[in-house]
Amino acid sequence: xxxxxxxxxxxxxxxGQNVTFRCDPISEHNRLYWYRQTLGQGPEFLxxxxxxxxLEKSRLLSDRFSAERPKGSFSTLEIQRTEQGDSAMYLCxxxxxxxxxxxxxxxxxxxxxxx
Amino acid sequence: DQQVKQNSPSLSVQEGRISIxxxxxxxxxxxxxxxxxxxxxxxxxxxxSISSIKDKNEDGRFTVFLNKSAKHLSLHIVPSQPGDSxxxxxxxxxxxxxxxxxxxxxTRLSVIA
Numbered sequence: 570x571x572x573x574x575x576x577x578x579x580x581x582x583x584x585g586q587n588v589t590f591r592c593d594p595i596s597e598h599n600r601l602y603w604y605r606q607t608l609g610q611g612p613e614f615l616x617x618x619x620x621x622x623x624l625e626k627s628r629l630l631s632d633r634f635s636a637e638r639p640k641g642s643f644s645t646l647e648i649q650r651t652e653q654g655d656s657a658m659y660l661c662x663x664x665x666x667x668x669x670x671x672x673x674x675x676x677x678x679x680x681x682x683x684x
Numbered sequence: 685d686q687q688v689k690q691n692s693p694s695l696s697v698q699e700g701r702i703s704i705x706x707x708x709x710x711x712x713x714x715x716x717x718x719x720x721x722x723x724x725x726x727x728x729x730x731x732x733s734i735s736s737i738k739d740k741n742e743d744g745r746f747t748v749f750l751n752k753s754a755k756h757l758s759l760h761i762v763p764s765q766p767g768d769s770x771x772x773x774x775x776x777x778x779x780x781x782x783x784x785x786x787x788x789x790x791t792r793l794s795v796i797a
Contacts, residue, residue: 573727602784617784625784670735
């Protein structure tokens with residue numbers, strides 16, 4: 570399977586703990602995006618990378634959140650000192666930068682539950 | 685301020701009939717629009733897209749129409765099948781589709797056999 574993969578698929582943690590999620594994009598896709606989806610809402614943009622450079626961060630991304638894409642391939646999203654409000658589905662997507670109009674392809678997501 | 689709006693949270697359609705899902709947007713800088721389909725516990729699956737230089741794009745049973753003056757797009761599914769039952773998200777992007785996507789809240793489609 571050459572789609573976007575995310576690990577773990579589910580994570581349950583206690584408030585105050587740190588968690589880290591991993592995303593492996595489609596091979597040779599140079600753009601990687603993180604979104605968050607809560608119940609009844611559409612996905613909301615968090616941050617994105619072009620190769621290893623982080624190009625934009627949403628105001629939703631508080632200082633407890635950090636994302637990396639060290640070699641321009643996989644990416645990690647870390648949440649420090651988790652809060653119950655962080656409970657959500659975290660989605661990763663990748664795309665190939667073209668001249669224009671590039672679709673984003675999503676992974677299955679990591680569902681985070683903070684107790 | 686929601687830039688992409690899907691005003692119908694749910695829609696029920698009989699198998700074989702047409703499903704029409706609507707989406708409105710407010711940001712005139714959007715130039716690329718996409719529809720995604722989502723099943724529970726899965727990530728969104730890309731369905732069909734349209735750029736602002738077109739007013740229609742068709743792929744099999746799926747057609748997307750864009751009305752730029754009204755800032756409105758719609759997804760037509762015909763004929764509808766029970767496997768089409770899912771949540772459908774409208775999304776938009778700008779700068780020739782190179783900015784992060786802005787999503788609507790989704791419409792849950794139920795196709796009844």
